[in-house]
Amino acid sequence: QQQVKQSPQSLIVQKGGISIINCAYENTAFDYFPWYQQFPGKGPALLIAIRPDVSEKKEGRFTISFNKSAKQFSLHIMDSQPGDSATYFCAAISGYSTLTFGKGTMLLVSP
Amino acid sequence: SAVISQKPSRDICQRGTSLTIQCQVDSQVTMMFWYRQQPGQSLTLIATANQGSEATYESGFVIDKFPISRPNLTFSTLTVSNMSPEDSSIYLCSVIGAPGNTEAFFGQGTRLTVV
Numbered sequence: 001q002q003q004v005k006q007s008p009q010s011l012i013v014q015k016g017g018i019s020i021i022n023c024a025y026e027n028t029a030f031d032y033f034p035w036y037q038q039f040p041g042k043g044p045a046l047l048i049a050i051r052p053d054v055s056e057k058k059e060g061r062f063t064i065s066f067n068k069s070a071k072q073f074s075l076h077i078m079d080s081q082p083g084d085s086a087t088y089f090c091a092a093i094s095g096y097s098t099l100t101f102g103k104g105t106m107l108l109v110s111p
Numbered sequence: 112s113a114v115i116s117q118k119p120s121r122d123i124c125q126r127g128t129s130l131t132i133q134c135q136v137d138s139q140v141t142m143m144f145w146y147r148q149q150p151g152q153s154l155t156l157i158a159t160a161n162q163g164s165e166a167t168y169e170s171g172f173v174i175d176k177f178p179i180s181r182p183n184l185t186f187s188t189l190t191v192s193n194m195s196p197e198d199s200s201i202y203l204c205s206v207i208g209a210p211g212n213t214e215a216f217f218g219q220g221t222r223l224t225v226v
Contacts, residue, residue, distance in 0.1 A: 034214070034215070041220075041222075042220070043115075043203050043217035043218050043219045044154070044203075044217045045217070046214060046215070089153060089154070093213055093215075096142075096213075098144065099154075099156075099205075101153045101154050102153065103152070104152070104153050
């Protein structure tokens, strides 16, 4: 049973556009929602994270929007750049348990 | 954030042999984990490495196949035993630093190919 559903599986965005990746979860005990960015041949790197007591968090061009009632959260990449081309994973965790990952979104930003 | 060194970065191994992957962290961490990531796929947790005691394995993973050690708060090893081509994957070490901290960091991974 997949507890975090991520979409789309792949995404092509033109340079300067907005990339949007969505995730939905089922377990209401989740209390921390990180996003990871992974380049080929590298390990995942923590990009940005949010807790359910806020509806939005912004760091530079990256924004997480969180809808607790809908049990959904999304990553927005503003002014997308070719260097943002990577695979993005959403994840969720409750307390001191382990991370549950979405299946990933492969983003390609075309020049 | 913790700096994680994982060795080897890649290896090609013969079926039936074993490979031990090392994970060294530059600071003491609360929790250490081992993940497997098959090409183009998400991350699957193999086990939580517990200091001074047996690792906690996830469903589908067993100690005889993936023995794990964690002798101290900065070091862990994962052994992939009696390898078959199906074990070809990327193996990743992950850590959570301080008690109460939920930020998890990953090593660069070990790309294993079994021939």
